[in-house]
Every structure is written in structure tokens, then in C-alpha cells.
Amino acid sequence: MTKRPLWLAAAPVIFLVLWSAGFGIAKLGLQHAEPLTLLALRYACVLVLLIPVALILRPPMPKTLRAWADIAIVGFLIQVVYFGLCYVAFKSGVSAGGVAIIVCLQPILVALAAPRFVGEVVSRKAWAGLALGLAGAATVIFARSGIQTENPFGLALTVLALFGITAGTLYEKKFGVSHHPVTSNLIQYGVGAAFTLPAAWASEGMAVAWDKQFLIVLAYLVIANSILAMSLLLAMIRAGEVSRVSALFYLVPALSALFAWPILGEAMPPLGWVGMALAGLGVAMVSRKRA
Numbered sequence: 178m179t180k181r182p183l184w185l186a187a188a189p190v191i192f193l194v195l196w197s198a199g200f201g202i203a204k205l206g207l208q209h210a211e212p213l214t215l216l217a218l219r220y221a222c223v224l225v226l227l228i229p230v231a232l233i234l235r236p237p238m239p240k241t242l243r244a245w246a247d248i249a250i251v252g253f254l255i256q257v258v259y260f261g262l263c264y265v266a267f268k269s270g271v272s273a274g275g276v277a278i279i280v281c282l283q284p285i286l287v288a289l290a291a292p293r294f295v296g297e298v299v300s301r302k303a304w305a306g307l308a309l310g311l312a313g314a315a316t317v318i319f320a321r322s323g324i325q326t327e328n329p330f331g332l333a334l335t336v337l338a339l340f341g342i343t344a345g346t347l348y349e350k351k352f353g354v355s356h357h358p359v360t361s362n363l364i365q366y367g368v369g370a371a372f373t374l375p376a377a378w379a380s381e382g383m384a385v386a387w388d389k390q391f392l393i394v395l396a397y398l399v400i401a402n403s404i405l406a407m408s409l410l411l412a413m414i415r416a417g418e419v420s421r422v423s424a425l426f427y428l429v430p431a432l433s434a435l436f437a438w439p440i441l442g443e444a445m446p447p448l449g450w451v452g453m454a455l456a457g458l459g460v461a462m463v464s465r466k467r468a
Contacts, residue, residue: 185416188409189413190276193428194432196222197407197432198433199397199401199406201440202440203264203398204396205390205441209388210384210386210391213377213381214377216260216261216377218400220256220366220369220374223362223399226404227359231359231360231363236356247352248361249368250352251345251348251365253372254341255342256366257339257369257373257375258341258344259345260369261372263276267331269331269334271331271332276335279338280338280426280430281311281429281430283426284340284426285311288303294351303464305462306459306460307459308459310427310458310459311459312455313431313452313453313458315429316448317449317452317453336376349414355415358412427456428453431457
């Protein structure tokens with residue numbers, strides 16, 4: 178049996194920290210810029226960093242039009258559909274809890290679709306873990322946010338975002354081929370910028386309240402959230418079962434609530450820690466390798 182590289186073993190923890198903290202940090206960013214403008218700036222800055230790296234490293238590029246299209250489709254589903262709709266939903270008035278509890282349904286959708294689309298069989302134990310993870314995530318969000326009246330339009334956008342990230346995960350697993358991370362990121366963020374830049378210019382005027390806090394927010398979203406976290410996510414999808422990787426998203430609402438404490442001043446209620454433990458147990462059940 179081939180031993181897993183150390184970076185791949187540590188990838189889930191690193192990914193969860195970077196991805197979960199991004200929710201609270203993005204909320205700070207939306208205090209300075211409109212949602213599409215924030216995304217457009219984020220993607221443009223990623224490209225500014227990646228293009229010189231690509232020119233120096235000269236990583237291999239896709240050799241067929243189909244390979245280019247596969248990378249671009251995943252980029253569109255995640256960078257444009259998922260992030261774009263989530264950001265607009267936040268701006269429309271949907272609470273962080275409302276977005277998180279909907280998005281964390283992704284493992285259920287992936288588990289339902291995986292046998293049909295990527296040939297994975299989800300065991301009964303994995304189904305039990307998925308259910309436990311959902312219960313834990315719901316407990317965290319309920320403890321933190323309680324019952325709130327949400328904006329129907331924003332909730333509809335969040336549901337569409339959920340389908341976007343689910344479709345992107347399944348498509349990457351079924352059609353994705355291992356490419357150099359610079360190559361994959363360059364193409365995917367190029368697609369994101371191609372869609373969000375004109376949309377932000379036309380609908381929002383690209384207005385930004387520049388200050389030190391916004392520069393820190395933008396730096397985090399570009400380096401940690403966009404380059405590091407997305408590279409780890411795509412690597413984990415290619416290296417392991419897609420349903421196990423998707424189960425990691427059950428921990429995102431809990432960790433997002435935890436990070437919101439120092440970032441946004443939102444304390445974690447005692448019941449939230451119980452939910453976090455349930456979600457962690459559920460993820461462990463789904464992620465545990467078969468004998």
C-alpha cells in the first residue's frame with residue numbers, strides 16, 4: 178500500500194481552517210464593497226499573483242480543448258455560481274446561519290448523487306455519519322442564530338449556490354484530471370474574473386471603501402481562501418472518495434461560528450460546542466476508510 182504524503186494527510190485540517198475563517202472575513206469585506214465587486218477584485222488579484230508564477234514555472238497546460246473545458250466548468254460552478262450567489266445572498270439579508278445550514282446540506286446531495294454519477298457506493302455507516310453531521314451542524318447554527326426570518330430571495334440564491342458547489346464537486350471527481358495547481362487555479366480564476374468583472378462593473382460600479390481593514394480582508398481572501406484552500410480542496414477530491422471529502426463541509430458551519438467570535442464578536446453558545454462535537458463525530462464516521 179502506498180503511503181499517503183504528509184501534506185495530503187494534513188490537508189483536511191488546513192482546508193477547514195482556511196475555508197471556515199473565510200466566511201467571517203468575507204462578511205467584513207462586504208462592509209466595504211458590493212458582493213460582485215469583492216469577488217471581482219479577489220479573482221483579479223489572484224490572477225495578478227499567478228500569471229508571473231506561471232511564466233516562471235511554465236507548468237504544463239491542458240493538451241485538449243476538452244481538458245480546458247473541464248477545468249473551466251468546475252471554476253464556473255464554484256467561483257461564479259457558489260461564491261457569487263452566497264455573497265449576494267449575504268447582501269440581500271440572509272444571515273450567516275441561514276447560508277451555512279443550507280450549504281452544509283452538500284454532503285447529503287453528493288452522497289445521493291455519487292452512486293449514479295461517479296460510481297461510489299455509500300455505506301450505511303457513512304449514511305449514519307452524514308445524518309449525524311447534519312444534526313450537529315444544525316445544532317451549531319440554531320444555537321448561534323436561533324430562529325430568524327430570512328429573506329426568501331436570498332434563501333433561493335443560497336439553494337442555487339448549494340447546487341453549484343455540489344455539481345462542481347461531482348464534475349471534478351468524474352472528469353477532473355490531475356493538473357499542476359498553478360494551471361488549474363489560473364484557468365478557474367480566469368473564468369471567475371471573466372464573469373464577475375463585467376457584472377460588477379455594470380451592476381455595482383466597482384465602488385470600494387478602501388482602508389487598511391479591507392486590504393487585509395482582500396489579502397486573506399486571495400492568498401488563503403482562493404489559492405491555498407481551493408488547491409487543497411481539488412487535490413483532496415482527486416485523491417479520495419468524493420462523499421468523504423464533501424463530509425468535511427459539515428464542520429464548516431461550526432468552525433465558521435467559532436471564527437466569528439474573534440472576527441465579528443459573535444460568541445459561541447454552550448449548545449454550539451455540543452453541535453460541533455456531533456458534527457465532528459459524523460465527519461469521522463464518513464471519513465474513516467473501509468477495511
